[in-house]
Amino acid sequence: MKAANKPASPQIPAHQALALLEQAWAYYTPEPVPAAQEEQPDLFQYANAA
Secondary structure, eight states: OHHHSSSOOOOSOOHHHHHHHEEEEEEOOOOOOOOOOOOOOOOHHHHHHH
């Protein structure tokens, strides 16, 4: 169990690690939802409602 207490040695360069972290952040960050446009009903919808 001594190996479990030892910190992991870096396996990849820092710039590659940063790129991987940015990809992970982009994956888990939700995309912005476009604002819903207010739709006006067509004229026939007014006629059908009357």
